Amino acid sequence: MTALTSNLTAPDIVRCGYLDLVVTDLAAARAFYVDVLGLVVTAENDHEIQLRTFEEFIHHNLVLRQGPVAAAAALAFRVRTPEDVDRAEAYYSDLGCPVRRDRNGFARGVGDAVRVTDPLGFPYEFFHAVDHVERLTWAYDRMPPGALVRLDHFNQVTPDVPRGCEYLQGLGFGITEDIQDSDGVVYAAWLNRKATVHDTALTGGAGPRLHHIAFATHEKHNILAICDKLGALRQSDRIERGPGRHGVSNAFYLYLRDPDGHRVEIYTQDYYTGDPDNPRVSWDVHDNQRRDWWGNPVVPSWYTEASPVLDLDGNPQPVVDRDEPSEMAVTVGADGFSYTRSEDRQHGFKLGEQL
Amino acid sequence: MTALTSNLTAPDIVRCGYLDLVVTDLAAARAFYVDVLGLVVTAENDHEIQLRTFEEFIHHNLVLRQGPVAAAAALAFRVRTPEDVDRAEAYYSDLGCPVRRDRNGFARGVGDAVRVTDPLGFPYEFFHAVDHVERLTWAYDRMPPGALVRLDHFNQVTPDVPRGCEYLQGLGFGITEDIQDSDGVVYAAWLNRKATVHDTALTGGAGPRLHHIAFATHEKHNILAICDKLGALRQSDRIERGPGRHGVSNAFYLYLRDPDGHRVEIYTQDYYTGDPDNPRVSWDVHDNQRRDWWGNPVVPSWYTEASPVLDLDGNPQPVVDRDEPSEMAVTVGADGFSYTRSEDRQHGFKLGEQL
């Protein structure tokens, strides 16, 4: 049993950096991420493709790696200094987690790095050294209508959200928003290092699994353009949920599923969270504007499906069920379990309590 | 039994002009149309409110009238000349329809007009004389983020769409788009006089009923702003469907329900249809991008619910069921009954034919 926190100094995490993703059909994945979504290819060979967003200057934000099982191989965070890689190694060793270090990097373009299986069962990587590549911020001649300009965040499924929060807060993450009920059950939490709503989020459910990776666009119309393009390509069934406005984060969003079923969010316009006393926003799980500010329903697959994650040997991690009530069970398909206006609460909770 | 077409010269219809709508709670309706949607009040008293869009120069596009039953009292079309009002009177008299003429107008601000109960059972009005009011095209200091700038169209529910099309084509309407199946069943049709996709549409179903009235915004973000505002007002349950991109018309859309349940569409960016040989677009009812280009499902209420319409004495018209299959029955909730890509068609139709 690993510990959740250590007395050692945690590595100073700057931000989420890239996702190492195993896909079962690299050509199909390339068609989706490059031809449809327009991510920029930094490097590629027969086995893997390194992709970045238009405003990125580090080597990549996404590695697509051909493999036997569709899964997330690593959620990689950039740390502030080379010494923070040492700190990461020490920190997770102290937690009793499996730790591997590769001074040549686990991915092309990335240098000295540590990969761990963290206390929640997720494969985290910490790196500082990375090749700089051309930042295409001004490359408007190359941007499609739905240009993805930044990696925004990861979202992880874990059975026990408060336990996950304790671990991530030990690592230096702050909590910006969460979803709770009146009994104190926490259904999800959003945690940040950079000054946005999150670098990663914890979604309560059977885990460890990767819920999604999210890329940012400049504006809302860019996200609509991705929908329109998917329609034109007769790939509208790649759209799982949205577009819509989140309650949590206030961002405009769209959820897609890639050819392997990996979920990709397109996301824009959350808010600044960089002050030390940034106010946490707690949403009631029965507030039906929490997940979609316009009250549009969340599809069941969004709650139930997610990608396996791998251990350091490349084997899928076993998944543990959530003990507490699931957000879907308490909200989806049950008319009285949610409310839009506060005066509806009595009604909503009454029915909800009949569970 | 009335005829569908006449040999007399039809009135030269310029465009849809305004809707005369009975609401059961005028204050609630005002709160929705004025305070939330931001329509401009041209005139109002205790019994009725005349509203217009920002780029309108005629007196109103919508009359809200307090009454006992929520219903549409008239769908009013503007005709080119005063003589076209005479032509309308003669045309419908020749069809054998109930016809009334009021040289002082049926609504404040409107002059000499004819109201009829048309062969489909709908209350149509034809007017030319109308007060000009300030056109607020440049009044950016008064426009909310979701400013409604034009009345775009009506949408009517009628059991027999081809019969309705024959009638409207006799009146000079063109068909711009329709939804059919491979057996030739027509589920809906879009008909125009002005050079947009429609001034009115016929939706197959129990009728005569008014499906919705649609107002146009300048851009897509204006529609999103209406959604965001409804969320902020905790009125997100006014949103019935959307926002989304239509397949038919290519417009960006949102469907709302007013406090009486009348449906209002917010709509933007369909295309020019003014050439005499404008190509008609026919959509397969099993193409699940026809109603939403992104493949998002149509909610059942959108198919089944609509507003009663009144006869010339103000009594609700009896509703006649549709004999042919309903679009909802052949498409909603049945996974195999729709397809996105043409190569799916065989599969889609095979299951569909099992009906």
Add this chain to the structure above:
Amino acid sequence: MTALTSNLTAPDIVRCGYLDLVVTDLAAARAFYVDVLGLVVTAENDHEIQLRTFEEFIHHNLVLRQGPVAAAAALAFRVRTPEDVDRAEAYYSDLGCPVRRDRNGFARGVGDAVRVTDPLGFPYEFFHAVDHVERLTWAYDRMPPGALVRLDHFNQVTPDVPRGCEYLQGLGFGITEDIQDSDGVVYAAWLNRKATVHDTALTGGAGPRLHHIAFATHEKHNILAICDKLGALRQSDRIERGPGRHGVSNAFYLYLRDPDGHRVEIYTQDYYTGDPDNPRVSWDVHDNQRRDWWGNPVVPSWYTEASPVLDLDGNPQPVVDRDEPSEMAVTVGADGFSYTRSEDRQHGFKLGEQL
């Protein structure tokens, strides 16, 4: 001397259809119109390229034709019926204008057509028969961020605007807006057949010359994307004026210059003008928001430069100067000659009258 109007029935013009444009370097023109602006190639060979907008269904909206002198060879209008081509031939013959008819069409894809040198010295074409091509309304997979979706209008420079208006009104055009001064001098007028602000405009100045051709985008951000792309291509000097908001027409605009100096406007969101009593908007030439609603200055080249037009033998038409004051002379560079608010008028006019 030709007459301005005829008692014969004028052809029923539907809309502006295409521009036949002579360029001196076809490859350079292609690079601009196709590679930068993203117009769709319908057909091309070594001598000419036919281009269309994304929502167009007729063969082309622009012909680029290699030639010795950069000039406009024809401003082509679509007429409602084949017989309207006959009417055009008769109408202009009756006016005493040079008239040529080619039953095989003057351009690939276009059938029976008449070309004339009109009373103002412009080469007008009238055609009805035209090949239909794929309408790319839904082709979001092919559209660039600044997709041009419609031909919107022409703009012609002519010395005597009221004279030009008399001629065009005889042809059935309506006047939607104009710019005048308090002495009744007319500086420019906007004239329409389709239900937008214009199919063509008359700009007072040495003429006949073509001031510009205008293409429409869906939204304002599409126009900004064209600017951004030109910046990325280091072709920002193609931008002559804008982007901005017009006072006249209320449209959002951008003026570009092609490699030959031909001016192209990108334009979006003017308003509906299809009613027979559409109110005309007259702007005071001293209102400095008339040309740019934000008061940004008009660059001198925009006033003074324009493209030659050709006669029916392909020779450039001689240009006649304007007798009345030029808009630039009374407004540009003289601080007191314009006003923003009506209370500034006294001051503005006082200085202006010192001219």
Add this chain to the structure above:
Amino acid sequence: MTALTSNLTAPDIVRCGYLDLVVTDLAAARAFYVDVLGLVVTAENDHEIQLRTFEEFIHHNLVLRQGPVAAAAALAFRVRTPEDVDRAEAYYSDLGCPVRRDRNGFARGVGDAVRVTDPLGFPYEFFHAVDHVERLTWAYDRMPPGALVRLDHFNQVTPDVPRGCEYLQGLGFGITEDIQDSDGVVYAAWLNRKATVHDTALTGGAGPRLHHIAFATHEKHNILAICDKLGALRQSDRIERGPGRHGVSNAFYLYLRDPDGHRVEIYTQDYYTGDPDNPRVSWDVHDNQRRDWWGNPVVPSWYTEASPVLDLDGNPQPVVDRDEPSEMAVTVGADGFSYTRSEDRQHGFKLGEQL
């Protein structure tokens, strides 16, 4: 003579927090900032108004204070901890600067704070304690079309930019972008603490003066809406420059002048700069896309005019001229002094060197 840097620990600055601005007509200033720009009033009395942006949770981002001379009284930065206020006091005392501390705060809503006259002559404030107020992130029912959602940055005019950079780097600022010429003359620099392009910028010129304060919108259309509203209010002469796309920062921008002539920028969509090795972007002063990516000219007033700043006793600071060439002198109005494409450089520099 004060030092530029100290060996003491600099206060940990989180971000720019608010501007304390003296206006000569508080009612006129309120009409501009509240009625036109829509900033949210947190508190006000007859002498001062505290305003905030929609996504702000601290008490205010702008204080308008009635006074005899239009000037900036303080540029206030938020620091991470209460102890950082102590550090600020010690740091500036060590530099030999005038320092004042008010444990009750210099402005309502703000607690313990230090104000200094810094080595460049600017009045800087450092505060941590501040009242939290309602964050109106989700208040879409209150937002105008051009809602200002964040304070983005200050911009200061100072004669010697490298000297200013040395001072600010000592305070912990990073340089994200600058404008230089081939002789190494630095014309301007952008410096950040939060992960955007800047919290403040240094513009070379006679100083100390405040060049502008900048507020952020969500999207570009919000900025265009402000222009449109100013036009509708017949206040278009409040627009000094833009809207446009910056080269530096890649942001979309607009510059306004308030009734006292204070300059306000509206700004959106720069890029993430939070990595420790964020690449600095240097622009050539002769690149005419550096200030406007579309090559539109910078008006002279933008270069020459700025607001006085006050010393700790409220007296305007004397202004010192810049010794090095001014950006305007080497670029404005001289056709050959700028280039768009790199192949133009030889030509551009040749002429430029003739100065």
